[in-house]
Amino acid sequence: MTKTPKRPAAGLPDRDTLIAFLREAGEAEKADIARVFGLKGIERRQLREMLKTLEAEGVLGKRGRKGFAEAGALPAVGVADVVDRDADGELYVELVKGGEDAPRALLLPDREGKTPAPGMGDRLLVKFSRGTEGWEARLVKRLDAGTNRVLGVIRKSARETRVEPVDKRSKDVLLIPNAVAGDLRDGDLVLASIEKSDHRHGPKRGKILETIGREDDPRAASIIAIHAHGLPTGFSEQVEREAEDQALPTLKGREDLREVPFITIDPADARDHDDAVYAERDTDPKNPDGWIVWVAIADVAAYVRPNSALDREARDKGNSTYFPDRVEPMLPEVLSNGLCSLKQGENRACMAVRMIFDKDGKKTGHKFMRGLMRSHAKLSYEQAQSAIDGQQDDVTGPIMDAILYPLWNAYSTMLKGRQRRSPLAIESPERRIIMGPDGGIAAIEPRKSLEAHRLIEEMMIQANVCAAETLEKTRTPLIYRVHEAPSQEKIFNLADFLHTIGKPWNKGEPANTKRFNKLLDETRDGPHAEVVNEVVLRTQMQAVYSPDNVGHFGLHLDRYAHFTSPIRRYSDLIVHRGLIRGLNLGSDGLTDREIAELTAIAEQVTSTERRSMAAERDAMDRYIAAFLEDHVGATFGGRITGVTRFGLFVRLDETGADGLVPVSTLGSEYFTHDDRAHALVGERTGKRFTLGRRVEVKLMEATPVTGGLVLEMVSEPDPRDPNAPAPRYGIRGRGGDGPPKRGKGRPGGPKPRNGVKPSGGLKGVRKGKRK
Template sequence: IPSREYILLHLETEGKPLPFQAIARRLELHDPEVLEALRRRLRAMERDGQLIRNRRNGYGPAKKMDLVRGRVIAHPQGYGFLVSDEGGSDVYLSEKQMRSLMHGDRALVNIVGIDYKERREGALVDILERNVNEVVGRFNYRKTSPISLVKPDNPRLCHTILVHNSQHLQAKDGQIVVVKITEYPTIDNPPIGEIIEIIGDQRAPGMEVDIAIRTYELPHQWSVETTQELKHLPKTVSKKNLNTHQDFRHLPFVTIDGEDAQDFDDAVYCEPRGKGWLLKVAIADVSHYVKPNTALDQDAQKRGTSVYFPNQVLPMLPEALSNHLCSLKPHVDRLALICELAIDFYGRTRRINFHPAIIQSAARLTYDQVAQLLTGNPTSFPHPHLIPHLENLYQLYQLLLKRRRKRGAIEFETIETKILFDQHQKIAKIQPVIRNDAHRLIEEMMLAANVATAEWLTARAIPTLYRTHQGPKPEKLSELQQFLNRLGLKLGGKEQPHPLHYAKLSEKIQTRPDVRMIQTRLLRSLQLATYQPDAQKGHFGLAYSTYTHFTSPIRRYPDLLVHRAIYHCLQNQPVEQFFYTQHNMEKLGEHCSMTERR
């Protein structure tokens, strides 16, 4: 049957909606099986928001009917916005339009005008996909009524959920419960649900994490199939792997991470080469163990990313992989995919190679250990034989940092915090985490590997995910400029600022007492970074024309997809035979962008 693209092109040329039989005649399709396949395709295109079906059952392209499809972002005050799949400004949805919608739903809306803030305003046409299945909230038992209430804990879920008293599992008033939605809201009626789990009293130890896991529907249990697959994985790297992986165990790779890290994604090694440097960034070879469409892969895709709580981790991969078989622990053989960069005297990458490899990390170093060494205190460093190699890395870091600043990448020095708990799982202390040169060194090496990977894959035109970041939208830029004017400041670039303009302003305000507030406003003016299969959109904040994520496949699913694309190219397979199509990557990009924000 004709492709989606051909059907859309045909309907756009037609200029008016056509019923199913008319479409079949135009496409000269007569066989009953083919007609049924066409009917299913049209329904799928309608479900995905590519087509809209009118009251006369005529199909037309959504784009041509002034319709916008996207994901709903609800506001705690009741109104919301539709973030368009095609980009551009968000569509404002009034409180009335939001009555039938819940946060995260995918919907199709009609543009009905411009509101008083000059925003596009939409009216709901169709709900394409429901996002919320279960809700965590506080139970409000009503003795004098057959119906009780559950108030969602998530402030973006504005609907109070009705629960019949015969379906509340004997929950007590004020307890935290999980409700399964059985009837979604309409313009006239609130949602209805049934309690499926009683989490407990709000003040119980660890309750905050339990609430967060369920509020944001974070997957936290492995499927039975995944548990079975884990039993068949090897415990160690074997000699057989030397048939497919090059032996790099003679090189003193090191990992540099936080003191409490368990999943070591990356190890680095650097040596002088002529007037430049040869950098090797070794990344855990997760793709060797996690194959497409396996249960392990499906669970990893569903999670999308590891989620880090102050005293708990929901890993993207089971601990047997994330903390053991894939983790680049010291003095044990591990499989890795090495990105090898030949970098010249000016910090430019001149050659990019990838090597499936077996490595053995020489040491598990912490940021504080390396920072003390770099600031001139080598006496307490526990691995003196590695000092020359770390000095090589530091010299390359200083070269790359100069190039970064010349490029105009935006640098905001934010203060992260670490939460310490007492024996009752209550917060005992919140302390700042100070970034030092060791943090920045590793960050710069990872950036170099990521941008090199993006360039290498772009040249091979294989479907993959890129990390894209766009500049400020016009309305956000206008708000920022008005804010800066009141402070006597100015952002260069007028209506089209470049990253360098942001970087120069950020440098200028460093001595001001309100520097944190200004940096926050600068950050909020920028769009959120997303995953898309478009290499040309680039990364505004980092000032790269193309960029991807390659360095963390243990904890980010897009990185695993990038590794699979690299291996497909290394095996000299035709792009057309790659497991993923461009359409697959579009869907995966949207999913992975969602999982990192939920």
């Protein structure tokens, strides 16, 4: 959206006039510029050359396909995506049609506090302005790709039938005409569309498109997440037929690896097994105390051929998506749990890599091959770990000397190389939801981190490195898994936070994994260990897929490609096809068409990966809210993991759930956000709630259908920082004893702010049960 500047003098403008025009207009397309200046014929061509020159010089930047703007400038109003979150949990947006020069902007809440806090990936309409420390974006309203559709729950009363959205950030409650509401039941999960209406005020009217389930179904959280994020489900009849019409693998074109005693080590509840490992001493006298490590991966490329129906649907899905109660697989079960699963005792087609490591853990060589293998044992992580710890069973006992001890000894050698490489050692505790036999939630418990996990992880990482190296050596285009170093802005934010806990961090020193690991080691046993770990994690960029290599910062690797999970990641299937082409291992390798589309494929699989991550996260939030619904009113210990203008985000110790303490409920004074101190600070007293602080909170609302948790602060704020500036008495602080009371003592109750009701409820969120 641009301003309309006054019409300038006709004729080809000079550089300064053109730049001034674009500065005033915000942005404009070449055709619009030509029309405003009255340019025709040769003058239009001269304008095009002038725009190209100014863009090449970095004076102008592109906006969309045809637009131009002054470099580094943003329009007064624009559509932006939420793309990043800093150490405090503050959000940053990028102009949707901005070029590389378009800066990110700090997101500010809407001035009236009527719009609920947005989240990562949301599309917003914002007003841009220059703040004292960079660009700021004031929220106007939240936009959605499917703004005419609402996923919600039916609420029936004697007077009306409504659809209440399951998205806790949505305000679109729809009324359903009584004439079509007869078959609907209270608690039905439905997909509805917003009907056009001549009425500008009052509730919107809706039309039911589909009934997809019940709110009280134990599986509702996954169903909602699947529909809310548009995950493709199921497979077409043609794909199912292609998957079933596959022959058992033979030795044709393959090396016989059936005597190599591979084993699979997976989660106890795994239904498919796409990788197997084996290790043995290297008998080459030139490599004393060295090891040979084998990694075999299901040869999915043998069954999913380029441009087949199987291939097209796999690419559309991009990856499998995992929920506590189900999996939405990338491939049909007849493949993912059948021919492409390395089942014990059954012949399976594989792509294997044989890696050689010296006594110091340095990889000195490797070789890929297509093979026919047979898994000799199926173990769970816990089973393998117990065996190494001295508790063997009937399965692990007979294979200790021949298979398990060599695997662990090889890993110990590989660990030397890993430690020398010093990949980022962030500890990210995960929670695991245990489903009961009735489909409900039996428990939520921390996911254990075992040495067996790390062994498989390191062997898979090395196999992925081998894949990238081989494809580069054979000059075969590939999709890398890339992870850029943290931006300077993120490093500055980290340094500001560390200053608040007395940890120095030189902003001018380049970021590397050893610096981060040193920081994590120094704080690991201290009171700030959890929050430092969290803030370092937020400092990192998101990993993506790309045909252009920039290395992998977190793993501290120069080249890296995903190779080890083609059953569940399309990116890995592309890498397999690249190896087949580059090493002349068959006719089903990467095609010329796929090479031409690698950029588009990389963008696609990055997008589907983020879609799945968002759906998995949302489902987890809803499952946890369902688990906590019967605990409303209880008090929990937790830690402040986010400090924003909207309030405090607190992570509960027992479940790892994140809940919001609305800023409007923090007490009798007005709290403002101090971004440098990473704190909410009382304007009158200077008392503060800071990032990382341990607190006690009361659970006020838990709403399973939205995944919303609303908390009330029980702990008192910390006293005023004696080194902080004196409190500023603004309008709210003048007269008498300071600002007007904003709690129970004020007639009419506290004023809602930031879309949060004074009771702690969010707009569009029903109250959970109270004991």
